[in-house]
Amino acid sequence: MVKIGVIGGGQLARMMIPAAINLGIDLAVFAEAEGSSASLAVTHVGDYRDLGELQKFAASVDTLTFDHEHVPTGHLVSLRDQGIRVYPPPEALSLTHDKIVMRGALQKIGAPQPRWSVTSSEHDRESALVEVGGFPCIAKLPVGGYDGKGVRVVSDWSDFGDWLDLGPVLLEEKVDFVRELAQLVARRPGGELKSWPVVETRQRDGVCSEVIAPAPGLSPSGATRSQRIAADIAEGVGVVGVLAVELFETRDGSILVNELAMRPHNSGHIFTELSRTSQFEQHLRAVADLPLGDTTFISDSGVMANIFGEVNVARASQTLADFPQVKIHSYQKPARPGRKAGHLSVVGDDPHELLGVVIQARAILDSAGYDGGHE
Numbered sequence: 001m002v003k004i005g006v007i008g009g010g011q012l013a014r015m016m017i018p019a020a021i022n023l024g025i026d027l028a029v030f031a032e033a034e035g036s037s038a039s040l041a042v043t044h045v046g047d048y049r050d051l052g053e054l055q056k057f058a059a060s061v062d063t064l065t066f067d068h069e070h071v072p073t074g075h076l077v078s079l080r081d082q083g084i085r086v087y088p089p090p091e092a093l094s095l096t097h098d099k100i101v102m103r104g105a106l107q108k109i110g111a112p113q114p115r116w117s118v119t120s121s122e123h124d125r126e127s128a129l130v131e132v133g134g135f136p137c138i139a140k141l142p143v144g145g146y147d148g149k150g151v152r153v154v155s156d157w158s159d160f161g162d163w164l165d166l167g168p169v170l171l172e173e174k175v176d177f178v179r180e181l182a183q184l185v186a187r188r189p190g191g192e193l194k195s196w197p198v199v200e201t202r203q204r205d206g207v208c209s210e211v212i213a214p215a216p217g218l219s220p221s222g223a224t225r226s227q228r229i230a231a232d233i234a235e236g237v238g239v240v241g242v243l244a245v246e247l248f249e250t251r252d253g254s255i256l257v258n259e260l261a262m263r264p265h266n267s268g269h270i271f272t273e274l275s276r277t278s279q280f281e282q283h284l285r286a287v288a289d290l291p292l293g294d295t296t297f298i299s300d301s302g303v304m305a306n307i308f309g310e311v312n313v314a315r316a317s318q319t320l321a322d323f324p325q326v327k328i329h330s331y332q333k334p335a336r337p338g339r340k341a342g343h344l345s346v347v348g349d350d351p352h353e354l355l356g357v358v359i360q361a362r363a364i365l366d367s368a369g370y371d372g373g374h375e
């Protein structure tokens with residue numbers, strides 16, 4: 001039996017479990033703490049920054065993959081040098097560690113992206129600002145940001161606050177986008193690649209809140225370009241597994257790359273119900289070097305809504321009764337304000353109707369109150 005080890009015990013690892021069961025893959029999870037979301041498959045609890053612990057875990061599996069991208073690249077290179085398969089490869093994964101490195105790699109590949117520059121001191125900041133078209137622009141901490149933390153709209157140097165003291169900051173033109181999209185693809189080690197149709201993602205305070213699939217009203221050319229961009233990146237950096245490319249659609253119809261994730265992604269959760277192959281199954285197939293599954297949609301559309309705050313089981317039963325067409329995914333995570341605790345999915349014909357249904361269902365379910373529970 002193929003044995004795949006997942007570093008990280010979050011909801012992405014959790015949702016790989018049913019896919020692994022169906023494929024007959026033995027899944028082992030390296031979690032940071034007891035009681036993690038993926039605890040059903042946890043075989044090791046420890047610190048992923050400790051090479052010795054990673055080695056011990058890796059010795060028990062055939063292939064390593066990830067629920068998050070925080071493992072130091074040097075550790076992954078050492079593990080690979082010891083003969084362990086690491087997918088995605090450390091060099092590819094390292095692009096997601098640093099948004100400046102990522103922008104540089106995208107430029108080499110020729111992927112369309114916002115104008116960007118790097119500023120590291122008071123001396124170079126004016127020229128960096130000119131390169132992105134002046135204020136207002138977007139400033140990003142290159143390392144450690146997620147869910148909009150580490151991203152600021154800046155209209156004045158004083159908006160930087162302490163950031164310049166922390167080291168280089170990525171500046172980007174503030175894209176006047178009409179909406180955000182995400183294109184997911186999966187790639188096998190030999191290059192076989194499969195794409196899902198591009199989806200629309202809606203953010204609230206920098207955090208993904210709903211996903212509509214496929215992106216309603218997107219031109220066929222926009223859809224084709226999105227797939228091409230993601231395929232070129234997957235090929236160009238040698239991704240193995242799922243690659244999620246966050247995109248901006250601009251007023252003039254351009255598609256620009258925002259950022260990358262090399263693992264299953266929040267924007268692909270809807271594929272569990274909507275596609276013949278979920279992103280979790282596809283990720284496992286890719287990293288186990290098995291033929292990729294069919295990504296065709298089995299319904300016209302689908303909508304996913306994240307749940308913030310606690311998934312309250314008592315209210316969940318009411319949601320299940322009122323909305324039998326809605327699927328609930330609980331991550332079994334302790335509640336913390338603004339934290340994703342689960343998601344809801346529904347598939348059908350009319351995306352606007354589906355969005356209404358899923359938002360109503362969420363309003364009943366989300367005990368912390370969607371508005372109140374959001375940081």
Ligand SMILES: Nc1ncnc2c1ncn2[C@@H]1O[C@H](COP(=O)(O)OP(=O)(O)O)[C@@H](O)[C@H]1O
Nearest residue numbers: 114138145146147148149151172173174175206
């Ligand atoms: N260059 C940009 N122009 C306009 N909005 C942006 C830009 N970059 C990021 N954003 C907004 O900020 C959100 C978070 O930025 P992102 O780089 O994806 O950070 P995170 O790693 O926190 O997801 C994006 O989803 C988008 O809404």
Ligand SMILES: [Mg+2]
Nearest residue numbers: 147246258259
């Ligand atoms: Mg993002």
